[in-house]
Amino acid sequence: MRILTFVFTILAFEAMSQxxxxxxxxxxxxxxxxxxxxxxxxxxxxxxxYPQSTFEVVIYGxxxxxxxxxxxxxxxxxxxxxxNPNVSFKVCQVTMDRYNVTKAQLIGNVVIVPDAIIExxxxxxxxxxxxxxxxx
Numbered sequence: 001m002r003i004l005t006f007v008f009t010i011l012a013f014e015a016m017s018q019x020x021x022x023x024x025x026x027x028x029x030x031x032x033x034x035x036x037x038x039x040x041x042x043x044x045x046x047x048x049x050y051p052q053s054t055f056e057v058v059i060y061g062x063x064x065x066x067x068x069x070x071x072x073x074x075x076x077x078x079x080x081x082x083x084n085p086n087v088s089f090k091v092c093q094v095t096m097d098r099y100n101v102t103k104a105q106l107i108g109n110v111v112i113v114p115d116a117i118i119e120x121x122x123x124x125x126x127x128x129x130x131x132x133x134x135x136x
Contacts, residue, residue: 021052025123027116028133031062033073035135040077042133047087056123060092060116064099067091067110075107082109092116 028039043055065071067089081087090113103112113119124130
């Protein structure tokens with residue numbers, strides 16, 4: 001029985017490792033730090049489970065503090081992922097302008113995009129999957 005369990009475990013792992021890579025864009029606008037923690041759990045877990053896949057978190061609106069030094073509840077998690085070439089965090093310039101936030105105030109390798117909605121729509125047009133992050 002142990003051998004059979006071992007064989008099924010190996011086959012399941014093999015099937016997962018051969019899954020076609022995906023590209024997913026995560027949309028987060030919530031100021032709720034529980035939503036920030038949720039997106040980090042999802043991205044971290046998926047990046048580890050699917051290392052050939054690509055993940056992008058687009059931050060705008062009330063979620064802006066998620067990527068601001070000394071305000072972020074997930075700064076350490078973002079910094080842990082900044083060396084992963086398949087994970088990126090992008091923040092909206094329009095939102096930054098509205099809240100008078102400068103690049104110097106951002107965490108690590110957060111990339112500024114001109115408009116978050118255009119970023120998300122562009123990714124969807126390129127075939128990326130879309131996830132709206134929220135916490136209820």
